Amino acid sequence: MSALAHLGSTGGGAQAPGGAAPEPTKKGGFTAYLLLLPGVLWLLVFFVAPMVQLAAVSLQSQFPGYPGYYYRDVNFGSYLTAITEYLPHFGRSLLFAGAATLFAFVLAYPLAYAMAFKAGKWRGVMMICVIAPFFTSFILRTVAWRQILADEGPIASTLRFLHLLPGGHITETWVAVVAGLTYNFLPFMVLPIYASLERADPKIIEAGGDLYANGLTTFRRVTLPMSMPGVLAGTLLTFIPAAGDYVNAELLGSDTSTKMVGNVIESQFFKVLGGFPVAAALSFTLMAVILALVFLYVRRYGTEELL
Numbered sequence: 001m002s003a004l005a006h007l008g009s010t011g012g013g014a015q016a017p018g019g020a021a022p023e024p025t026k027k028g029g030f031t032a033y034l035l036l037l038p039g040v041l042w043l044l045v046f047f048v049a050p051m052v053q054l055a056a057v058s059l060q061s062q063f064p065g066y067p068g069y070y071y072r073d074v075n076f077g078s079y080l081t082a083i084t085e086y087l088p089h090f091g092r093s094l095l096f097a098g099a100a101t102l103f104a105f106v107l108a109y110p111l112a113y114a115m116a117f118k119a120g121k122w123r124g125v126m127m128i129c130v131i132a133p134f135f136t137s138f139i140l141r142t143v144a145w146r147q148i149l150a151d152e153g154p155i156a157s158t159l160r161f162l163h164l165l166p167g168g169h170i171t172e173t174w175v176a177v178v179a180g181l182t183y184n185f186l187p188f189m190v191l192p193i194y195a196s197l198e199r200a201d202p203k204i205i206e207a208g209g210d211l212y213a214n215g216l217t218t219f220r221r222v223t224l225p226m227s228m229p230g231v232l233a234g235t236l237l238t239f240i241p242a243a244g245d246y247v248n249a250e251l252l253g254s255d256t257s258t259k260m261v262g263n264v265i266e267s268q269f270f271k272v273l274g275g276f277p278v279a280a281a282l283s284f285t286l287m288a289v290i291l292a293l294v295f296l297y298v299r300r301y302g303t304e305e306l307l
Helices: 002-009 029-058 077-085 087-118 120-135 138-148 154-161 174-199 202-210 215-226 228-243 247-252 261-270 276-301
Strands: none
Touching: 029 276, 077 087, 077 276, 087 120, 087 174, 087 228, 087 261, 087 276, 120 174, 138 174, 138 247, 174 215, 174 228, 174 247, 202 215, 215 228, 228 276, 247 261, 261 276
């Protein structure tokens, strides 16, 4: 009987000296690193190595009198060319991407809110409508927008009838480029915001009304802060690819006034003889500008879930 009492008092197992419970042994540490190995190798081969090669190309010098031939050097002249000659293209890219991100947010938030709180049995149908464009080619969708905004199309004809189209056409203008960017990247804004709102507790939002707050105050003080992780993720997923995009400006814009930096990079890589160093320098400069803007944005509006 005393032995059973002793076993019951010790929990049926041995204790470490001093009464402290034995520390659990770590298992599976090597397995975890082994599982990470394929992803690490993938990033090294298809991200780190190309970035190093691109950096080396951006510092190369051209052989005088031999267009298209280079020798390895540490020459920052390509970066100077990228900043001085193509500064308007950088500004245009950031401006178009910022406008598209703003319009996408204005369109996406009410849709995501309706899907999270009001859709009911139609939520699945609305989700399918949001992701359905991904089943179509990006280029095909952009070409379709060129047909929608064509001079003989219903939108341009209606605006001309109302005398709201001074230039007489929408295509080959910045309006068409921003519209294409907004449409193509709209799902990247809707889905993160919907995910944040869908996790939110409706009772917390209802509590704002119980405390005599009107709808606008409840949205500003309760709903929007709860959805900020999704808003932040959506704006990043929209702005970053839009700033480097060149398809919309190529198919919906003009030859000069709407060209973005992505169009210059594509032209320097594939159409200009000896343009590889400038194209690589443009790529790194654009990446540095976007990283700086993202860092400032996350520091200003970021949440604990993303920092």
